[in-house]
Amino acid sequence: MNTWPSPPSDELSERRRRVVTAALRAAYAWTVREARPKKAMHEIARMTGVIMEAQGPGRAPNTPLDLVRALRSPLSKLSIFADSDDPVGQLALLGVDNELTPDVQDLICEYVMPLNVLTDSGRWLPDWTRMRAEQIRHQVFTAMIAMKKQEVYVASRRLLIEHPAGTAGEIGELVSKAGIRVASGYQAVPSRQLHRTELEKAWWWPCPECRWPMMVSRGVVRCGYRPHSCVYEVTKVLSNGRPTLRRIDEGSGPRKTPVARKAQDAVCLNVGVWRFIVVPGASELRIYTQLQSLGAGVELWPGFDSYDLRVTAGDQKFTVDVKEYRSVHRLISDLKAKPPRARVLLPRTHEHQYEALRAALPSLSITTEKRFLMQVRRALGTSGRAK
Ligand SMILES: [Zn+2]
Numbered sequence: 001m002n003t004w005p006s007p008p009s010d011e012l013s014e015r016r017r018r019v020v021t022a023a024l025r026a027a028y029a030w031t032v033r034e035a036r037p038k039k040a041m042h043e044i045a046r047m048t049g050v051i052m053e054a055q056g057p058g059r060a061p062n063t064p065l066d067l068v069r070a071l072r073s074p075l076s077k078l079s080i081f082a083d084s085d086d087p088v089g090q091l092a093l094l095g096v097d098n099e100l101t102p103d104v105q106d107l108i109c110e111y112v113m114p115l116n117v118l119t120d121s122g123r124w125l126p127d128w129t130r131m132r133a134e135q136i137r138h139q140v141f142t143a144m145i146a147m148k149k150q151e152v153y154v155a156s157r158r159l160l161i162e163h164p165a166g167t168a169g170e171i172g173e174l175v176s177k178a179g180i181r182v183a184s185g186y187q188a189v190p191s192r193q194l195h196r197t198e199l200e201k202a203w204w205w206p207c208p209e210c211r212w213p214m215m216v217s218r219g220v221v222r223c224g225y226r227p228h229s230c231v232y233e234v235t236k237v238l239s240n241g242r243p244t245l246r247r248i249d250e251g252s253g254p255r256k257t258p259v260a261r262k263a264q265d266a267v268c269l270n271v272g273v274w275r276f277i278v279v280p281g282a283s284e285l286r287i288y289t290q291l292q293s294l295g296a297g298v299e300l301w302p303g304f305d306s307y308d309l310r311v312t313a314g315d316q317k318f319t320v321d322v323k324e325y326r327s328v329h330r331l332i333s334d335l336k337a338k339p340p341r342a343r344v345l346l347p348r349t350h351e352h353q354y355e356a357l358r359a360a361l362p363s364l365s366i367t368t369e370k371r372f373l374m375q376v377r378r379a380l381g382t383s384g385r386a387k
Contacts, residue, residue, distance in 0.1 A: 008053070008116075012080075013333060015054040019080055020088060020111040021130070022050035025122060026064075027071045027093035027100055028129045039124055044068065046122075050115060055080045068094070086329045099192070102215060105224045107326040109275055128272030136272045137305075145304050154300050161281030164212040165189065165204070165268035186267035189213050194263050195221070195234055197243055202263035205232070205245060208255050210282045212274045213266075221245060225279050227326070227349035230255055280324045283347035284308050287322065287369055296376050307342035313379035320345040320372060328353045332360045339364075345372055 008018065026047035029040040044064045051061065059079045061067040075081050076089035088111055091103040109128050114120070120130070127136050140160075144153045155178055163174055171186055193213035194202040204213040207223035208230055214221045221232040232245035242260050269278060284300070288309060291298045297312035307321040319342035325331035331353065335344070343365040346353055351368040358366060367375070 016080055017111050017113050018054045019051050021113050022047040023093055025129050026067055030068055106226050110327050110330045133276040136276045153304055161278050164274055164278045167265045168267045171267055187270055189263055189266050189268050197237055203243055203260040204263055205258040205260055210278050213268050283324055284322050294377055295380055313376045316379040322347055324350055328356050343367055
């Protein structure tokens, strides 16, 4: 095996991606500069160098403090994004509170790429700031894949998706009962996802779509992933001390308002596992359940995730790969780099990407959640097996 790293790509889109990654790593480091001053400042200095290299000589930021200042403005202020129509350019990484903005976990993290594995001193950083989504998935499931048992793999993956948060006791019991190994652990719920009612009393709410603790900011509660669009405000505190929510977004649909859960002893999956396994997994399982209720035969993640769903409806068979990207730019690049092994399916929250994807990749087979369910219903109807 060749152990030399390949030189960084000169292609503009790859250079922009390096800049986003370096900016995110520097921004994360800035948020932990008090707890880990030496490592954080070293990382910011290194990432300044990465950005200077990617942008070319003579372009700001030239110093670590310049970079920190730049992180508070949209990325489009950097010269490398000057002519870009990529929506990532409109986003800033650091907020006025010196915390990462909500856009980081929503969209910016889709751009992350490894910078240089052999010389990378950033192993202390969370995986979602330095690894591609598929690397995170692979890392989490390595042990399960090694067991070569498809049913164990599927059960483990479902467990993470269906239980991304809970009390340490609940989660521990589920994991040991299922007899599976969850490589990536659960952690205490981060403070940005907690609401404090009085001294030492804190609460969290599961997102109605993905069940991960929603973000709490100045009494407004919503999932860190924008397509999970329910927004709430904290209203009153019940006599038992439990705070309650009221929905304030304009969306409709029958959604049960989440009930506050105590933060004490609560755990949740880390950001990387949530964003790249739980978030897409919530759509995959929703589509799986709908197909099953239509009467189709469905297998999840066959061949240890060759693609997402193998569907048998009457005498017809279908294979689909659910693609849930916030950035259609990133989706198109990834599909060009690695053609899918099954038809691409856009979930209901991403059906608006259909035309852009078709225009960019005309030979690609694409469907949407709605179209695909109709197709399966028809296949079942013609074979007379529909429930
Ligand atoms: Zn959510």
